[in-house]
Amino acid sequence: MFITDIRKEFYDVVVNQRVALLVSSDIDALCACKILQALFHCDQVQYTLVPVTGWQDLGTAFLEHKEQFRCFVLINCGANVDLLETLQPEEDSIFFICDTHRPVDVVNVYNDTQVKLMIKQDDDLGVPSYDDIFRDEEEEGGDDSGNESDGGSEPSGKRRRYDEGEVERRIERQRAMREWEARSDPKLLNMCVYMYVCVQAAMVIFELAWVLTKDTKDMLWWAIIGLTDQWVHDKITHMKYVTDIATLQRHVSRHNHRNEDEDNSLSIDCMRISFEYDLRLALYQHWSLFESICNSSYTSCNFKLWSMHGQKKLQEFLADMGLPLKQVKQKFNSMDMSVKENLREVIEESSNKYGMKDIRIQTFGVHFGFKNHFLASDVVHATAALLESTEKDDSPGDNFIKALDCLSRSNLERLHGGIDLAKKKLMAIQQTVASCICTNLILSQGPFLYCYLLEGTPDVKLFSKPMALTLLCQYLLKMFVYGILRCSCLSLLPLIIAAPMDVEKRTVIVLGIPPESETSDKKNFFGRAFEKAAEGTSSRTLHDHFDTSIIELKMEDRTKFLDALITLLS
């Protein structure tokens, strides 16, 4: 059931109990976890923090802790699957779920006692009413095909499995880019085909802190990082990002207004968050401007930096702005003040000439102490690099703790370490993308584009992790669409990428992203498609990840899985 009053129904309940916090491994979840931990410290609530990377992990963690805990808080996991069936808990266990993944499983919505969802009900969830779903449980089969207008009245019952023809037709429509919203009753059917994300978990927990009037600037900063993570990894639309930025901007002004006074100015060590309309160049203040331009997806796609022509264009661009090459290749902090002064405006003006209209993006930055200035996206890249670091002796639990640490202000060395790792990751992504395009590794398979990273590719270990692979996939698709094809119909295809995951076990990680377009609503249908294809060919797959569009597959089954997918989607 949905929680309406988060303070009374969630916080007051857990504050007197021992809580198990099961947190998924993504940055939004990390931020939400940090805020919740800070709240728990204020009220001295005993909790156990367990990082989980997938459904199996969740199951094991639950089994280990179910004896000792009654209250479980799940962050960014658990909403889109029937939780009670998967975990089989005792009668008195309560689950509080704060999850960005949609659609929410209907059983989770309509369970009144054990599952509580910390989601605002007025989010456009499209949850059908109770009667619509739980009416005829014995009803099997039942053709719910293409009858859009009756979609709501004659539902498919509680089952979420559809016959092949239904799924194929739906996915075909998506492929032609018809908007699902045009349908009158998309509700239940739409719900189960598409995966998307909604309000970030960090924002929900921050609002809880705000209601308790315990919100601090640190918590606000973490909420900002949660939102920026969703934007950096391209999980939300631009509209949603801008709306959420506006909400956060209100909180930022509230905090700034409260503390700043002419006479009693704050100590320089206090944290100051400021709204910035800053450049969309990754990590540019911790790197040289030149490197940052070469390794950010937006600029390198627009300049087509994998080609000689693109490199020349970049030189022209720099010359046009009047920035000497020597300055631009230096570390940003050591650039001349005269060059740095109007840098943003100068770059914006020049980039307009080169067709990059959105080089600046609204974001937030933080200052504390004299030396430390970070943008939200810097922290997101650093934390993501730490979370998925592929160094020799790092276990996922260790990485989780390191990434969690780097979010606090007192661990600046870790943050800087993260920034260095992030630089390496971005450079690796850039080189891989360049080589993929140059060697034509992206093949059109009909209904989608496909790319397979061979085992010998440099830095392929980095891409065995979901977030890094997602970034690579998005850069690749953007590069491909903007760089090679301007107006052909191929540019509206989604992209599936596969990379070796574990060499001993001979598995590959496969993920798919929706087509790249300005009006894309970022809804991803590959979850169902993968499931169907795997079933159809009895390939050995592991649908372990919370994001259903990412799966693990045995190397040998790759070809038949792909063939099944092609048939399914065409």
Next chain:
Amino acid sequence: MDPSEVEFLAEKEVVKIIPNFSLDKIYLIGGDLGPFNPGLPVDVPVWLALNLKQRQKCRIVPPEWMDVEKLEEIRELERKEDTFTPVPSPYYMELTKLLLNHASDNIPKADEIRTLVKDIWDTRIAKLRLSADSFISQQEAHAKLDNLTLMEINTTRSFLLDTLNCMYKLRSNLQPGSSGGKAQDHQ
């Protein structure tokens, strides 16, 4: 003594806070505290004030001496006089550090206060060094210093005592062939 022990003792000092919760009087071994009512100032020891501040349950009111003008006066006075002037609080250094680390958003002009307190500390330590130096060079038998705080004493204690012990050893070995020449162990 360890500086952290001195800080521990400093935490017993009393400071005013404004809580945002309510609680009846609490009876502790060291004394009674409270009652706490939201918005009404109450005196508590520094250790409790810091704990409540970190749990966002109160606002700390800076002590009266922690003010830019007062500290500037004290600093000027300290620089003029040769002897030690009275200090604003017997634990001024520790309190400044604790309060400015944890509650700098409640203290106006925190950076200037930090600089001023450091200046006062530096001046006093310089005087202490001078005085110890003259004590040793003039081979005085006893000296009296007023208005020293525990932290300052603690800073020089081990060094000064070790030095005096060494000097005693050296002096007593100067007597040729004396039976008292055996140096005593000093800890």
